[in-house]
Amino acid sequence: MSAAVADTAPRRTWPDTVNPVTGFVAAVLYTIPMLTTIDAVSAAVALVSWLILFAVAGIGPRTIIRRSWPLFIAAPVSAISMLLYAAPGGQVYAQFLLAVISDNSIELALAIGLRVLAVGVPTLVALGGIDPTRLADALGQVARLPARFVLGALAGVRLFGVLGEDWRQLALARRARGLGDDGRIRRAFSLAFSLLVIALRRGEGLATAMEARGFGVGERTWARPSSLGRADLVLVLVALAVAAVSIGAGIASGSYRLLGA
Structure with a gap:
């Protein structure tokens, strides 16, 4: 009976075993530098890097699509709006009322579409499988929230x-x-x-x-311990490394474009 239950239990991937608080910290550390630039090269490098890392961690395409499918709708919508209404620059290919398609709008559309995926896909894949009970244990014991x-x-x-x-x-x-x-x-x-x-x-x-039942009165004990380990450090370092390599690739290619510049 126990063997049958084990066979039918959902398979846990490596990100699902990391402390939930670490997942949020890694997402913030990765997202902040990625939002400082708006070029296609860094976004493409980051997205490809995460897809490779997910494959190594045992996360298949089906899991990625199931957890991040809204982004595959949001990314094209964002890219199309940028393609039509971004500030024109370079050669103009088409124009209708307020919509102008130019070299600058095409470049920005590609960069925005890739960046939505590069930032959103790893975040949703890593955080989408967090069990609420594990998250509560981590917030109470690791983050020390009330x-x-x-x-x-x-x-x-x-x-x-x-x-x-x-x-x-x-x-x-x-x-x-x-x-x-x-x-x-x-x-x-x-x-x-x-x-x-x-x-x-x-x-x-x-x-x-x-x-x-006395919830919130006095010091509370927890039935399931939640702690940090080596896997949590690895996840944070991986997130920082992907962000650094991606931005470095953008700078090296000459396509780095500071947001707002």
Whole structure:
């Protein structure tokens, strides 16, 4: 029985074993320097580097797409808007009203599209698989945040997944009463208000239950220890190295373009 459970359990990749607080720190240390420039070379080098590192860490394309699929919509949208409405420069290829396609807009569109992926994909892949309970343990023990805040946030995250089922049950209940055939907009507002009432009542009940059990009173102990290890240091160093190599490649190629310059 235990072997069957182990076989069906989801496979944990290397980033999923790193302390969640380290993941956020590494994301900040990597993102800040990457947002100081707006060139295509550094973004492309960073994106390719992360894809190689993910492959080495055992993260397949399916996991990458599942965790970061919104970026594959946001990146083209950002690139197209920059292509049409960026400040013209160099040769102008097309113009219609306020939209101007020029050498500068093409360069910026490519840089923006790649940068959205270069910054967003590694962040979402690394942080998208974090278990809320592990995150709460890390925030309470490593980041030393107040236990009342940590446990309240954990409870909120846990209950957030229930909202979809509540919405479905409310819709079925209204339809059973003959109230589900009115306009979509009116029905959506009515369901949203009912869902808000349910969420507030559930939150009040949860707060009362947690208060009755002594949550947030005195010093709290933790059932699952959360600590930092060698893997956390490796992740931070890798994030800094990718950012440094990417920006260095942009400077070496002569395409480095400081944001706002």
